[in-house]
Amino acid sequence: MSREPRRNPDHARKDLAAFEFFYRTNYQSVSRYVLRRLPLDSHDDVVASVFVVAWRKFHSCVNPSLPWLYRIASFEVAHERRRLARRPNMDSVRDWDIVSVQPSLDDNDLGVSFRQLSTSDVELLRLLFVEELSREDAAMVLGCTTGALNVRLHRARTRLIDTMHRVSWTPVDIETMTEDIKEAP
């Protein structure tokens, strides 16, 4: 609203234009990331919060990227879960029910197996299989080294196989899945 060119007056405009492009490019991915982890009611507020934080750090971030946004989103999702957990009549807020939205898989043994995994294991597998991040990018999101991520992936895979054994998966299915997970990105 000023009427005088300021020092480097184009910087803010260019930054905002660049950030809007960044927003438009990554909105769908961040939106889906949030939808997979929180109730729909939380979607707008959390997605907005992610990009507000991103805007504040946009100037100082060396390489703004989708994994960087996922990293911000992971904190916002955790914050929202804590907020929801404090609401009356809610025992807890778990990871957004991965089975209920796929009724056809509700009785699927794989679904049963996944429900027995920890949230962190599911998060790891989800980043690799659904968000389709590389191991390096997934490690960035989770705030660990790629080596640590490999270890966590190995353990998650082991726990997944163990849970499969406790349900009625056939050995062939388990072997196939295990190989698949081993080769995952």
Next chain:
Amino acid sequence: MTAKDENETLRSLLDNTKTVEVDVASTREDAIWSTVLERSTQRSKHRRRWQLVGSSAFVVALAGGLTGGLLPAMTTSSAAATLLHKAAALDASSANLPVLGPGDYYYESSSVQMFCSFNGPSTPSDPIPPSFLYIATGNRNTWTSDVGGVVDVAVNPTGVGGSNFATPADKAQWVAEGEPENACNPDGSSTGKPGGFSYYGGFGFAFQANSSQQSDAGEAINQLPANASTLGQMLASGEINQNGTTSSTPQVCPWVMNAPGAAVQPTQPVAPPGSPTGCSPTQETQLIVALLQLPDASAKLGSTLYTLLAQTPQAALAGTTTVNGVEGSVVTLPLGANETLSVVIDPTTGTLLQCTVTFLNQMDVETGKVVPMSDVITYGSISVVHGAS
């Protein structure tokens, strides 16, 4: 089950995003973008407020890519809100004006156009005096600092810079009446025949024609909150006067009445005892318009004022216009039933180019037809000068 099938099964199981939810989320992209801009503005304002206290921080404003791919799919209202939020965000993140040294002022020279109405003399046989509509043009020069300043408005004489009667009928009747004194043209000649009551429309105290007056805008504006929500509440409760000063308690809306502490408007009545306090949304917008006329307010609170205007449901994007060779985007807002406000913003630099209030119910003296009249301020650039003169 093949490895590929397994992979797809794993992915589908983990991807618990309902199709319908994704569709809903897709439609929220623009709305969330507006929210991001608004929140960014509000948060950064807290930081900037401290800069303002010490140094007259400032601003830029604006928006780029106005007519790009985003807007065609939006309503004019949402497009206006998006533009204003974007302008607010840029405003909040822009560089500041230079810090003033002792005796320094921000100087701005703006061109103005304002409609004026004056009466001829009344006589015993004709107790209802004739009324004439006139358009005055001129310059408003302001010197402002944190501790106040000076506002000087110089009106062009008739025939210079567009100053003239609003319609040929107005001039013809004025001649027929013996060319009584035209108080709207203080520099012009007249027959000396006394005229009657006159007033300038529109922009309030900042446009006292052909006068030089002290302004406490700089000091007052520094005391206003930069948070849009807080400022909006103060406007709603009638605590902010047209010159940016505040009342410590809620009062009759200063726009309507000469509330205690408000800038005195000779043409406005004094609020009767027992009048309700607070301002209506339309009156709030009127006050925002008044604040926009103050160089310090529009500069220091630009982001906040943009945010408040963006919250006005009737704000609409009304195309583009050219101001001094610069193409700007026009946002319009209704001001009650008989007035409209439009602001012109340069979408490439963020500059507020022009502000116009149009009065829809002025009447042609001869035909009786309504003649829209506009008050226009076309902003100049701001520079730092030493001394106010």
